[in-house]
Amino acid sequence: MKQERRSFDAAFKLQVVKMVQDQGLTVTQVCQELKLGETAVRRWLKQVEAEQNGQPGIGKPLTPDQQRIRQLELENRQLRADNELLKKGFGLLCPGTAMKHQVIQQLTSEKAITIQQGCKLLGVSRSGLYAARRRVRQPQALCGTRVRLRSVFEATGQCYGSRRLRKELAAEGIEIGRHRVRSLMKELQLKPIWKPKFVHTTDSDHNLPVYENVLDRQFEQAEANRAWVSDITYIRTLSGWLYLAVVLDLYSRKIVGWAMAPNMPAELVCTALQIAVAQRRPPPGLIVHSDRGSQYASHEYRDLLTRHGLQGSMSRKGNCWDNAVMERFFLNLKMERVWRRQYANHTEATRDITDYIVNFYNSRRRHSALGYLPPNGYEMKMAEQQLICVSEKS
Template sequence: MSQQRKTFDPSFKLQVVQLIKEQGLSVAQVCRDMSLGETAVRRWLRQFSAEQSGQAGIGKPLTAEQQRIRQLEGEVRQLRQDNDLLKKAFGLLCPRTAMSHRLIDQLAEKATTGVAPLCRLLGVSRSGYYAAAARARKTTSVCAATVHLKTLFTASGRSYGSRRLQQAMVQEGRPIGRHRVRTLMRINGLRPVWKRKFIHTTDSRHTLPIADNLLNRQFEPATANVAWVSDITYIRTASGWLYLAVVMDLFSRKIVGWAMAPNMLAELVCAALQMAITQRQPPAGLLVHSDRGSQYASDAHRSLLARHHLQASMSRKANCWDNAVMERFFLNLKMERVWPNNYANHAEATRDVTDYIVGFYNSTRLHSKLGYLPPNVYEHQMAEKQPIEVSEIT
């Protein structure tokens, strides 16, 4: 009686081959456990290997459809190998993610392929790519703001704080918040360094006539050439003290007269007042306020006021607040220009202080009291709204 030959379906053969290939079992062990012949099992293994390599296998030739499937499977395997090779190559770059994002930018510009396939090819997430792009744009914006901020800070003589820098940025067409300006100033070390020195300049211990306090701290006149304030300050140089007398129009906070000399004689304050009169041609009755110093109470100064029909006003004794606007100007002058410099002589200090008054303070410096406008610009704008009699040499 002949023995009946066993037949096995392809799925069973594949399971046996997977036990040997994937689980590492030996052929003899599998044949013993499953009561199979080693010859048949080894033939299944050879057929599986032949089919995996794209050949027809043993015993059954491939149909046209199977050949096409095998061809597509081979192409897929090749693409996977190429993709793995590309990923390994990018893995050698540092940082990988940043380089991948940069490559996506370049490929997206040159090809019609969208971002999603490129992200999938390079193994990065779309959300991560877009987040990195947003951070890059923000960084570029911050860098541009920093460069512009440094330029404005340097142009101000390294004197502007966060408020004026923020206003200057806005006027330049670059809206930015003050806290952002403060942060950028802190990061980039944009910090004015001021040194304070003091010398007494007012001598009110005299018997000369004293005028009443007609100004009475009314620091905001309605028009120009209504009220002026004046005072004297000092400037340290290597050649000795240089004294500065200044006259300011309270309406626009503009310096309309100034004079400098190595001493504090009455001629100093008279020269500053004469410059202001020559430039502005004020009407009779204009108020000229000062402290009680002997220079302002002198016969020469009182005579100059009388010749031009101007009224004198003086602060109360030992009360600096009665002339607070001029005191603030002197503080700004010293913080922003005088203290950061070491003048070698009087001529150097005179040139620099004149440049501060004419080239910076009157024409460029943003004044918070004037809506962050320079005094010259403020006067010009006000002149367009109401007639102001101003005749001056700029």
Template structure:
């Protein structure tokens, strides 16, 4: 095996066998290996390095309610100029042999970092409130931050809206039945499932919660390369740019 092939296999393994050719080029260049995407694709084929296949994404929140709906302040402006200016939030589900467990997450759009999350076997408003409370505690944002979500009843609930108001946040919601208005968070959930949870058979909720937390803290925020960030992971991007 050639030296480039050895390093390619190591980078692929350290990514959890989820990086495609673009991110592998970025990972190898960070290690000082000058290589093009064509060669990476050829080596991936030669060594049978394959990423997980995509599956259909199913949305979880319910927007059929009579609660007040906020304007779409974010308006697909997914590239803010600094940290703690625009956060996006959503809920997804994880399958276990003991039943579904739900993940609510909050992302800072500037660095794509997951700044808050919560998991539970229910989708009540307290789930999204817990995720936002963690984000607030960890980041201490100044008043005026845009907190964007879909129109789900959890995000329209009085408890969640009161939490945003107490912390000087401006609520923003997607247009009805328009997943593209929260596309960055939808993409995070898809990556989480392709790169981790679809590959696992969790025996129970606790096992899933532990593994998803590991993905967020030790892989996604710390190591996962993002093309939007110049192939840097969120933590490193914030240290260098913020």
């Protein structure tokens, strides 16, 4: 029986040739697989090789469309070979991820490739590339924050930690996390000065009458002028000791009265209390808490409380925690101001401590117990809220 003659189009012939050229198969293997004659396949192979070398092909000439397809396939094969070579050559250099990100950035800025193409070609993730971009921009954005952070740290007496510094920056419109503030403080070597030091100044060895502990550590007060605390501390100067008596309103932690003198008579604590009463005009029944010092147990002081209708209260013997808020104020005062100075005389110390109380502690220093507001700011905020409540009710 005569075998039927088969005919093949140009696309099929080209596919057979590509199996030999691109897949590395022999002519015999291709012929066996496709059941073709070796003579025909070798003729097709020679025709394609001749056309690739710019010579006229053997057999029937290709149409213009076939020639265009052939040329594009040839260019595509060459580009794949070039890309493979570039990949292997780039890998031999062992570039890190940062270098790959720089290459992609350069090529995308020149619009030579897209980000997706660059990441796929160099084997990096797009999310990693975007994160690297943010890290590059972040130090630039933090330059101004670093300057402002140092300025605020110096302006607050080098005593603020990361929490209070973050609140200061937030008040200026700089939103930054506390951990970032802490990292920047470490980078800028900004360390708050802490120097714990306690000296016993209470003279409770006396036979004078004392008050009961009416306050009983109720340090959180819902209204102003409901409970005050008072105490005495010492200030070292080159001209001798200077003693400071202070009265503090537990509601806002504000210093409402203070007095200084080179000794500790009962008159010192009485003066501080009289200033507080004149400034705040408290209602009768206000609790004034102190330790059991002889000045607070004196006749003059007790008479002053009675005259203004105030309720005396004293810590239990030997228990400084009953007046912890006042002790904390003195510690802050000394860490943030006194221990950093060397006062030549009482006048210089009096001026500086007054400045600390008026211009820093009451008006600017942020308190964690007040939602990181200063005492004056806290009282103003609470007063505004009360006015709003009254107006809504009316």
